[in-house]
Amino acid sequence: MSRPPEPTDFGPEGPSSAPKVRPWGDLVTELHRPSERAFRHLRKAFDFEKSVVWVLDHDSSCLKAAAVWSEGEVWDGDEALPLSAAPRLRRALESGRRLPFPLGGSLWAPFSLFGAALGFLEARGTPAPVPRVWSALEGTARALAMSVWRTALGVHDRRRDLHLRTLSEVGVLVHRFVKPARLLEDAAGRLVKNLGLDRIKIYLADPRRRVFRGEVAFTLLDGPRPIGRESFDPALWAGDEAPRTRYAAALSAGGETVGWMAADTLLSQREIAMDEVHLLEAVAGQLALAVRNAALYQGVEAKATTDALTGLLLGRVFNERLEAECRRAERSGGSFVVCMLDVDRFKAVNDAHGHPVGDRVLAGVAKKLKAVSRRMDVVARYAGDEFIALLPGASADQGMAFARRLVGGVRRLAVPAPGGAVVRPTISVGAAVYPVHGRRPDDLVRAADEALYRAKDAGRDGAALFSLTGSVALL
């Protein structure tokens, strides 16, 4: 075969305007045509079974197959060859000189530009490596260098745009959501879709068990999915050096690790590049701040709405809930019950055993109150030794059944006191029903309070239902 004139450039195709999902995929796609031209040019000089354009990824120190000629077709490359496992190729790349002998049955010609190593052109199944063959191979490799360089620059620009957009989108999400669950799900989804990751799992700290519990998972195929009760295992995510297909970024804020964000591409085997690692770290930082702020907010909110001794809601918060329930019941009909209760002869307990014992009695009553309540019920410490409960949807009978369970439960309380004494408190309960005994919050609370005093008048340790006629329905 006669030697064809040496080309100077196989050109890249013009970069497309829209950012693509997979940056490395972009590079491979855009090198396809220039590589094909290079292979065809090479075929004019000599026959070969297979040829590969290898591009050096500086971040991962890997040679990546960008395009493969095999059996007359050009395929996208799918192989990564770490230079650490290929010392002879590394030396050839550093020196810019070809390997003097076939390696793995192939001839390898390095190519570079402006003194920077860019990759290799490999040809397998060639004729004997005579000067004419080497000359054609090295000439083609040199011409490929400019194509690779320009294509990589275009891809780099688009990656940068995509990453900035992703950061900006996550920033908007951080401002939009106060509670972290939805924020984490949306942010994970944005990262998975924009970067073409297979999956992101986010784990948050569970200080009581000193582990990081699974919170959110988002997969490219299925979207959000339950994560179960698994905890984060750092050992599984160690050793994630390039070419990496998994990466775990700590959610750290103020020197505290509040969680982990674990990304992987193990199904697709697409490499997570170094600039994507930086993006994951940046997003993890934003999410960490949001998670910590949410925790601080929840802490402040809890202090502002709950009673420190009993853990029940404060009376002020109860009144707001009662108002809302009145409005809801007025709109939709139905009934609900308000129960007011206090500890019988509580002052005597404090006087005889001291306030710490009195506090333990209150805490014990609160615990019983929570135990007999449904999730939808609203229970609060109203004032001093007074408690109050709102039972949405309950009838008078259901309200009295609740009161009976509560009175019976408190009867079983035994609170130890100094000197070996044991305090066995009892309570009295008054109940009022919406809309029979009142339609406004004040009226209902007043009615329940009046019923409470009737229960006390009837001998304490019992419950009474308010009656408009003044009669008392005792337990």
Add this chain to the structure above:
Amino acid sequence: MSQGELATWEGLAELARRAAALRRPLFRSRRAEESVLLELAPWVWASGGRFFSADGRRPEFLSEEALKAFSFYRDLSSAREGRGEPILEMDSAGAPAAAGRSVEPLPRGPAGRFACLSGTALAVAAGTPHIEESTALLRHLASPRSQASFAQDMGLPPAAPPEEDGAFREALAYARPLPSFALLGGFERLFHRRLSAVAREAAPWEAWRSVLERVSRETEVLLTHYEPPA
């Protein structure tokens, strides 16, 4: 070289030492683009190791037995570099036979003799409107002539091995397939990509060990992509 030398790991290792002294390549693995997992599996089994726990939920190819197999294989392949044709070649049974080469079964290891059974599926898609034509094509593809062509030109194992393929017939007695689970394809791809990097240049054992440890961790994460039904 005698059949006795090729019957056991010890015999093969001794042959490798002699061949290395002669500076002749002994061993060439499959082409880099083929499955490294299929190639390594019989050696691991013959050493008494396995790739996964019985429930398929945990990788177990870092066991002492499996590492011994990888190390043995690595030592063999480290002797392969050089010029000229290898005198031994790892491949499926059909291709060398079709090329007129002598075929020997894999040698017996510490835990016995094993071969890896895998196949290329030929099927007629359900609901095809051209059932008769499809069936005729399938029969043609499965014919001894077509299969010989596949084996020779593409290196694929024959779907219907020729009667005279004694090595294949013998291997059926001790062959086993890879474990069957939802993510086997993903694992095979991962294993191939990582291991082919060290196998390509006959890397030092430390590099093999490091890659195997990494693949084990990656496999654990990969397996979490599938959650079996409760």
